[in-house]
Amino acid sequence: MDSNAVAETPSDIRREIESLEASKAQIEHRISSLQARLNDSNEEEQGKETHVDGQLSADMIYRYSRHLLLPLFGVEAQANLLRNSVLVIGAGGLGSPALLYLAACGVGRIGIVDHDVVELNNLHRQASAKQNHAFIIHTEAYIGRSKVESAAAACRAINSTVQIIEHKEAFRTSNALEIMSKYDVVVDATDNVPSRYMINDCCVVLGKPLVSGAALGLEGQLTVYNYNGGPCYRCLFPTPPPTSACQRCADSGVLGVVPGIIGCLQALEAIKVACAVGEPLSGRMLLFDALSARIRVTPLKLNLLPADARITSKEYNKRILKGEAHVLLDVRPSHHYKIISLPKSLNIPLASLDGRLPEISTALRNEEDNEKGSARSSPSLYVICRRGNDSQRAVQYLHNNGYASAKDIIGGLESWAHDVDPKFPTY
Amino acid sequence: MLLENSGGLELLCNSVKIHEVNINLEAEGNQKLTMKHLLSWVRTNLIKERPEMFMKGDTVRPGVLVLVNDCDWELSGQLDTTLEEKDVVVFISTLHGG
Numbered sequence: 001m002d003s004n005a006v007a008e009t010p011s012d013i014r015r016e017i018e019s020l021e022a023s024k025a026q027i028e029h030r031i032s033s034l035q036a037r038l039n040d041s042n043e044e045e046q047g048k049e050t051h052v053d054g055q056l057s058a059d060m061i062y063r064y065s066r067h068l069l070l071p072l073f074g075v076e077a078q079a080n081l082l083r084n085s086v087l088v089i090g091a092g093g094l095g096s097p098a099l100l101y102l103a104a105c106g107v108g109r110i111g112i113v114d115h116d117v118v119e120l121n122n123l124h125r126q127a128s129a130k131q132n133h134a135f136i137i138h139t140e141a142y143i144g145r146s147k148v149e150s151a152a153a154a155c156r157a158i159n160s161t162v163q164i165i166e167h168k169e170a171f172r173t174s175n176a177l178e179i180m181s182k183y184d185v186v187v188d189a190t191d192n193v194p195s196r197y198m199i200n201d202c203c204v205v206l207g208k209p210l211v212s213g214a215a216l217g218l219e220g221q222l223t224v225y226n227y228n229g230g231p232c233y234r235c236l237f238p239t240p241p242p243t244s245a246c247q248r249c250a251d252s253g254v255l256g257v258v259p260g261i262i263g264c265l266q267a268l269e270a271i272k273v274a275c276a277v278g279e280p281l282s283g284r285m286l287l288f289d290a291l292s293a294r295i296r297v298t299p300l301k302l303n304l305l306p307a308d309a310r311i312t313s314k315e316y317n318k319r320i321l322k323g324e325a326h327v328l329l330d331v332r333p334s335h336h337y338k339i340i341s342l343p344k345s346l347n348i349p350l351a352s353l354d355g356r357l358p359e360i361s362t363a364l365r366n367e368e369d370n371e372k373g374s375a376r377s378s379p380s381l382y383v384i385c386r387r388g389n390d391s392q393r394a395v396q397y398l399h400n401n402g403y404a405s406a407k408d409i410i411g412g413l414e415s416w417a418h419d420v421d422p423k424f425p426t427y
Numbered sequence: 428m429l430l431e432n433s434g435g436l437e438l439l440c441n442s443v444k445i446h447e448v449n450i451n452l453e454a455e456g457n458q459k460l461t462m463k464h465l466l467s468w469v470r471t472n473l474i475k476e477r478p479e480m481f482m483k484g485d486t487v488r489p490g491v492l493v494l495v496n497d498c499d500w501e502l503s504g505q506l507d508t509t510l511e512e513k514d515v516v517v518f519i520s521t522l523h524g525g
Contacts, residue, residue, distance in 0.1 A: 094525040191525040216524035219434060237521065241490025245480055247435060249524040259525055285492070287519060289433060292444075298494055298517075301501035387498065414498060 025141045032153035035160060056082075060161070064106055077275035078106065084274040085109035087183035089171050089199055091151040092116070093125040093249065093259030094213045094266060095189035096137035101267035102187075103155035107274065109163040110155065111183055114147045115170040122147075125256030171195060176202045185270050188212040189263065193246050200225060200233035209273045209280075213266040216247055218255055220262035220288040223281055223300070224269050229393045230282030236300060258290050283389050299387050305395055310408045313416040316382060325371040325379035327363045329406075331394040332385050340425050342384065342416070350390045353397060360403065381406045388412040428513065430469065434520030436491070439474050439481055446473060462495070463506040465516065481518070492519040 056075065060082070061068065067078050086107050088095045091114040102110055118138045142150035152164045167179055171190075176198060180186060186208050188199045196212070203210040209227035214220065226232040249259075265286065272278045287296045311319075319326065328345040330337055337347040346363050348356045360381065367379040381403055385391040388411040398406035409416070417424040430446040437444045450468055452460060463485060470478050480488065486506060487493060493500040494517040495508055510516070 090525055092525055189525050191523065193523045196523060214522035214525055216435065216522045219522060221434070221519075221522050236492075237490055239489035241488065241521070242479075244477075245435075245488065245490055245520065246523055252435075252524070254524060262525075287433065296497075298492075298497055299499060300492075301499040411503065415503070418503070 021141065028141060028153065032149070032156060035156045036152070036164075036166075038160070060106070063159075063161075067105070073275070073277060077277050080275040081106050081271065082108045084185065085111070085183045086185045086187060086270050086274060087111040087113065087180060088187045088189055089113045089195070090189035090191065091137070091147040092122065092189065092191060093254065093256070094215060094263040095187070096125075096151060097260045097263035098187055098189055098213075098267040098270070099151050099155055100137060100158060101264060102270060103159045103162050103164070105267075105271060106159065107162060107271075109165065109183070111165040111167055111179065112148045112151050112155075113167040113169070113171050113179060114151075115168065116147045117144055118142045118147055118150050119144075125254065125259055171199065173198060177206065180208060181206055184208070185274050186210045187266050187270050189266065191248060191250075193240055193243075196233060197240060204232050204234070209282075211266050211269045211273065213259075213262040215259035215262045216249060216254055217252055218258060218290040220258050220290070221285060222262055222265050222269070222288070223285040224273065225282075227273060227280055227282040229396065231300060255290060258288070261288060261290075299389060305392050305408055309395055309399070309406070310392075310410050311382070312410050313420050316409050316416075317420045319380075325367050327360065327367055327379060327381050329360060329381060329383045329394070330385065331383060331390050336386060336427075339427055340413075342413070345384070350385070350394050353394055354401075357401060357403075360398075378405075382409055383407065384409045384416075385412045387414050428510065429515045430473070431515070431517040432519075433517070434491075434522055436481060436518050436520045439476055439478075441475055448472075460510045461506065462493070462500060462504075462508040462510065462516075465510060466506070487518065490521050492521065493517070494519070 056064070056079065064078050067073050068075055084107055086102055088099050088102070088110065091099065091112050095112070095114070099110065099112060120140075120143055122138060123140065137154045138147065138150045146168050148166045148168045152166050155162065155164050169175060171179070180202050186199065186203055188196060188210055190196060190199065200210060203226050207226075210225040210233070212225055212233065213222045224230065269281055272280045281297070284297050284299050287298065289295075328342060330341055330345040330347045331350040331353065332347070333349045333351075334347060341347065346359065348359060364379055364381065371379065381398070383391040383394045383398070383406055385394070388408065391408045391412060395406045395408040411418075413424070414426055417426045428448050428450065430448055432440055432444055440446070450460060450465070452458070466482060466486065470482055474481050481491070482488060495503050495510070496515055500508055
């Protein structure tokens with residue numbers, strides 16, 4: 001019917017699409033390099049814009065309004081975020097979703113490290129065919145180009161006010177400390193064991209919190225290492241697993257959405273750490289099982305104290321039976337304390353410990369007065385919590401603040417219920 | 428007792444993740460069941476292939492987390508942890524992919 005259409009064969013159309021795609025890629029490349037230049041030159045200006053008298057600019061108030069409306073987040077957390085910097089190591093299945101959310105939510109400066117190029121077989125978890133709808137980061141147009149470049153372009157497209165730093169190199173012992181030292185929070189989105197140990201060790205050396213995610217097959221894992229007294233990767237796993245037990249997505253496969261979920265959770269934890277809001281997943285590990293749709297969060301061992309600063313719940317029971325003068329400090333949140341507590345314990349939640357030290361001194365003095373005349377030494381101070389992690393942090397804090405004799409009850413109330421009083425309720 | 432494998436360990440047990448098991452203490456010649464006994468029982472009775480992917484020596488291989496009733500076994504005494512009826516023991520191989 002249409003005479004023009006008759007002449008157009010499928011191969012003509014394909015040729016035209018190809019040539020259009022090529023010019024589109026060229027234009028996109030040009031845009032991303034211009035954006036990079038603009039970012040670099042605007043860096044100082046932006047710094048000013050963000051923090052005029054500690055206030056957000058009008059544009060920022062509008063852009064981040066949904067964050068600002070959250071009572072538990074608000075202006076303060078958003079301002080923290082804008083001042084903070086996050087390094088994402090690996091721009092693959094985990095790094096891609098993490099980066100998009102970090103850029104969108106307004107982390108001030110984001111570094112991306114990866115030496116890889118985009119391949120077609122990455123795109124099921126790291127890409128979407130239509131850039132405009134890119135939830136996943138890399139696009140077909142970027143196949144064969146650097147993942148860092150591609151990820152940076154996507155981040156800039158979402159939020160041009162965020163400074164994106166491209167590290168198009170492998171993360172090696174020779175450059176690791178130098179790169180990492182410029183950032184506040186590190187996100188481990190790598191895919192192999194040696195990188196994970198190296199990143200962990202650098203974080204310990206530099207004192208940086210590490211948000212670590214992993215995904216394989218239909219399962220994912222997530223935790224925050226080296227944060228707020230919590231353990232590091234090497235603390236938990238001093239011996240690396242045998243290579244035969246280290247499967248890779250490239251060999252064993254992975255369902256694209258699984259690293260997508262874990263990567264988003266990594267962004268969430270990085271935001272919490274950067275803004276100092278909520279309870280980051282430190283000393284706990286989140287396990288995600290996609291097939292059964294189950295998420296489990298498990299406490300991890302924590303060993304902050306020397307052996308002589310800790311006693312078992314059984315030993316504590318013996319000391320009570322002997323009538324030893326002591327104060328038992330319960331550092332759980334008060335709503336936990338109200339559920340169940342040991343008799344005559346003093347509840348000061350860990351979070352408010354530093355303001356309430358005088359209460360401990362008073363309790364110790366009262367205990368001493370009660371024991372007057374029996375020629376005993378000064379009363380002991382024992383600290384307990386639900387499972388024995390917070391109590392260790394509390395004892396560490398007490399040791400540093402003049403209560404050198406404070407002792408932790410290992411395993412907390414759960415161990416009391418398990419080893420001493422099976423009728424003691426657990427929750 | 429309920430045993431659960433994940434993080435790839437289920438592949439050693441015909442891809443079955445959750446095992447409800449009954450361990451006859453008398454047949455095992457023990458008064459009480461500890462994690463040490465349980466590990467050797469699992470190795471003999473549940474693991475179908477490559478036992479070295481599960482154990483090294485008399486304990487689990489490096490990179491396996493063990494939870495007893497949802498708590499890291501390092502907090503309950505590792506191999507000496509005493510187990511009771513209806514306890515839940517979970518073995519998780521740590522993942523490294525991304």
